[in-house]
Amino acid sequence: MKEALVASTKKPVKKKNSKRFWFKNLKRLLALFIVCFIAFWILDKVYPLPIDQFDKRSFAQLVVDANGKPLRAFPDKQGVWRYPVTIDQVSPLYLEALINYEDQYFYQHPGVNPIALIRAVGQAAYHGEVISGASTLTMQVARILEPHDKSVSGKLQQMFRALQLEWHYSKDDILTYYLNYAPFGGTIEGVEAASFTYLGKSSKDLTASEAALLAVLPQAPSWNRPDLHPERAKEQRNKLLDRLAEFGVWSKAQVNDIKQEDVWAEYYTQPILAPLLARELIQRYPKERLIQTSIDRTLQTEIDWTVSDYIQGKEEGMSAAVIVMDNDTSMPLVYIGSADFGNEQRAGYVDMTQAIRSPGSTLKPFIYGLGLDRGLIHSESLLFDVPQSFDGYKPRNFSENFNGAVSVSQALGRSLNMPAVQVLNEVSPEYFYSKLTNAGLKLSLPETASPNLSLALGGGGASLQQLVGVFSSLGNDGVATKLRLSEAEPRLQLPLLSQQSSWIVQQVLWQVPLNNQISHRYFSANTPIAYKTGTSYGSRDAWVLASNAKVTIGVWVGMPDGSFSVNNSGRTTAVPLLQRIMNTLPQEWIEPINKPGSVTTATICWPLGTLASLQSKASCHKQRSAYLVDDTAPATFTDPLSSEWSHGLFKVQVDAETGLRVNAQCFDGEVEHREFALWPKSLEPWIAKPYRSDSILPKYAAGCDSRVSLNKPRIKGIDQDSTLYAEPQQDSLPEVQLWAEGATGQLHWFLNGHLLEPSLQTYHRIALKDLNQGQYELILIDETGAFSEISFSVAK
Structure with a gap:
């Protein structure tokens, strides 16, 4: 109860x-x-993210070849190598390795991984030391952004900054910051810089082994530096691989295969290839951090070595420059601005592809090409390689000889000066200058000068880059271009010649062998490429330009300071280097150009120059096979020394009965008018006697030769067919004084074709000195074209 x-x-x-x-x-x-x-x-408001610290860190600039491999790198102002990269530009293999190694739950946590943090604190409390970290990728970016000491307060600060990063930026933004600013040892920051530095490639091209290696490197970059400590680096890489296999990111079989690969790396912070091109590009594009070029790395390396090796055998201070341009893109496959970039004695820091220098004879092909386009000449037109004066301008050949009658193809192939000036005079220097300007080559002239005939022989300044651009027209159907150094520059198509004339000029130049009169172990004959040499006044610049359907090549050799050079010419100095370069090019690049259908081959006759089919047999003294444009064969130019000679036909009156030459003043009988094809009077001293006018024209009838000049030049001081004897015990003849009688105006003396300088021009005298044994022919020509000649010999 x-x-x-x-x-x-x-x-x-x-x-x-x-x-x-x-x-x-x-x-x-x-x-x-x-x-x-x-x-x-x-x-967050009181202590905003110091994100501007990233903005203040400028990126290094990197210039890469056609395949993305570094040519030359330029660090930022603090000397740090840091190349910009985005997530899409990095190998997915690297991203997998990085995230699964550093922060498996990167895309899930808010910047701090609470589970990892609790685990790390518990392990530290239990063991009395730090066993594992709790740092996330976001926290690592926070530490890069704002470094701190290793204390509790420092760690709290880092976590706060990590939360701020997640608050203000996306995961991809944060990952991008890591990819660009993660430390990889010393002055190397970011995965792209690390990849180029240690592996010589972009991070987009990483293999699985390389991706794993770079993913572990920021943990202890100096301790695990792969170029110095490959075994340590390999050990750390394998730990990451085991983790990836454990997480099932990569298969065990794949990981085992990767582990078999050794770690191999070098230190490429400062690659030096095409250094002057790289320097030019960063000056043009200072805000671009990764600049792509079209440089063929293998070819650039081979030709760079070839140029450096070649120039070692040349005189002190001499340099060289080479451009190999792809005709399809107008971009350089090879760009060598100087022979030895690090050599101050050879001014290796000066980019000679941009230097304005006299181009010598390199522009002659375009004189003839424009002459073809204007219907003034064909490939075998008769030209006059004889002394001429063009309003006081009196050019001479490089050899100081004159050759008389030559064809266009001979004049161009042998780079004769007088015929080129003769054709330019017909084309007009102003027209030539304007056509080159419109094709991208504005020749540099003195301030008050206007275009003149000296342009044919280098009387205007041009750079190697400009010359390569216009010379490419010979390999591109007459269309020139402007060399462009990057894809950012527009490709220009600049008409210069017709397809027909460019092919004819190219064909003429192609037939000139590269190894003509030169013996060298590197040479191979019959290289199918059109080329033209050039030498500036005083042998300061030696040039050779070459072009075919695939590439255009430009070579310059000379003194960077423009000083005189001994025995430096296009033929003797630039051509041997071109031949070495040609031997390095892929064989498939060497391809001729197909002939246009409107170019035909026909027989023409000298001296008239027109089609043989339109001439009488008597008028056709010499036949030649010529390339014609639209079946047109222009007549020979008018003789500058004879107004009576008009394209070769000369009309005379003859006695109908005897055939002797008469005129109205001496004959009143029945006459006939006959026409004879004569050679230009200017050429008579150089042609065979049967072709001279005295042999072709009928003789004068008695009493009708009074009009024949009695003042024909005569050489005095030596007799025809005489023999001169040297003094006893002497090998050569002492000085012989000769003079002219009956000559008019300025005289030209030629000994075996070589132009001599008169000793006393006023008195029409010449001194022959140091004549050795042999046969000699002396020709005297006055300014009217009248001439005299004698033959003699020298004996002991």
Whole structure:
């Protein structure tokens, strides 16, 4: 009863309401979260992210070849190698290795991984030392952004900055910051710089082994530096591989295969290939951090070595420059601005592809090409390689000889000066200058000068880059271009010649062998490429330009300071280097150009120059096979020394009965008018006697030769067919004084074709000195074209 009473007096026990409990705690948690959020928001405003620290870190500039491999790198102002890269530009293999090694839950956590943090704190408390870290990729970016000491306060600061990063930026933004600024040892920052530095390639091209290697490197970049400590680096790489296999990211079989690969790396912070091209590009594009070129790395390396080796055998201070341009893209496959970049003695720092120098004879092909286009000449037109004066301008050949009658193809192939000036005079220097300007080559002239005939022989400045651009027209159907150094520059198509004339000029130049009169172990004959040499005044510049359907090649050799050079010419100095270069080119690049259908081959006749089919047999003294444009064969130019000679036909009156030459003043009988094809008077001293006018024209009838000039030049001081004897015990003849009688104006003396300088021009005298044994022919020509000649010999 008592127990019942006690029981009845006990108060009933109330059960806790679980819903109210969780609601109450949730409210507390929410309140705590709101407080934390407000606190974070306030701190974020008070202590904003110093993200401008990233902005202040400029990137290095990297110039790469056609395949993305580095040519030359330029660090930032602090000397740090850092190349910009985006997530899409990095190998997915690297991203897999990095995220699974550094931060497996990167895309899930808010910047700090609470589970990893609790685990790390617990392990540290249990073991009394740090066993594993809790740092996320975001926290690592925060530490890069704002370095801190290794203390509790420093770690809290790092976590706060990590939360700020996640608050303001996307995961991809944060990952991009890591990819660009992660430390890889010393002055190397970012995966792209590390990849180029240690592996010589872009991070987009990493193999699985290389990706794993770079993923572990930031943990201890100096300790695990792969070029110095490959075994340590390999050990760390393999630990990462085991982890990837454990997580099932990469298969065990794949990981085992990768482990078999050794770690191999070098230190490429400063690659030096095409250095002057790289320098030019970063000056043109200072804001571009990765600049792609079209350089063929293998070819650039081979030709760079070839040029450096070649120039070692040349005189002190001499340099060279080479461009190999792809005709399809107008971009350089090879760009060598100097022979030895690091050689101050040879001014290796000066880019001679841009230097304005006299181009010598390199522009002659375009004189003849424009002459073809204007219908003035064909490939075998008769030209005059004889002394001429063009309003006081009196050019001479490089050899100081004159050759008389030559064809266009001979004049161009042998680079004769007088015929080129003769054709330019017909084309007009102003027209020639304007056509070159429109084709991208504006010749540099003195300030007050206007285009003149000296342009044929290098009387205007041009650069190797400009010359390569216009010379490419011979390999591109007459269309020139402008060399462009990057894809950012537009490709220009600049008409210069017709397809027909460019092919004819190219064909003429192609037939000139590269090894003509030169013996060298590198040479191979009959290289199918059109080329033209050039030598500036004083042998300061030696040039050779070459072009075919695939490439255009430009070579310059000379003194960077423009000083005189000994025995430096296009033929003797530039051509041997071109031949070495040709031997390095892929064989498939050497391809001739197909002949246009409108170019035909026909027989023409000298001296008239027109089609043989349109001439009489008597008028056709010499036949030649010529390339014609649209079946047109222009006549020979008018003789500058004879107004009576008009394209070769000369009309005379003859006695109908005897056939002797007469005129109205001496004959009143029946006459006939006959027409004879004569050679230009200017050429008579050089042609065979049967072709001279005295042999072709009928003789004068008695009493009708009074009009023949009695003042024909005569050489005095030596007789025809005489023999001169040297003094006893002497090998050569002492000085012989000769003079002219009956000559008019300025005289030209030629000994065996070589132009001599008269000793006393006023008295028409010449001195022959140091004549050795042999046969000699002396020709005297006055300014009217009249001439005299004698033959003699020298004996002991």
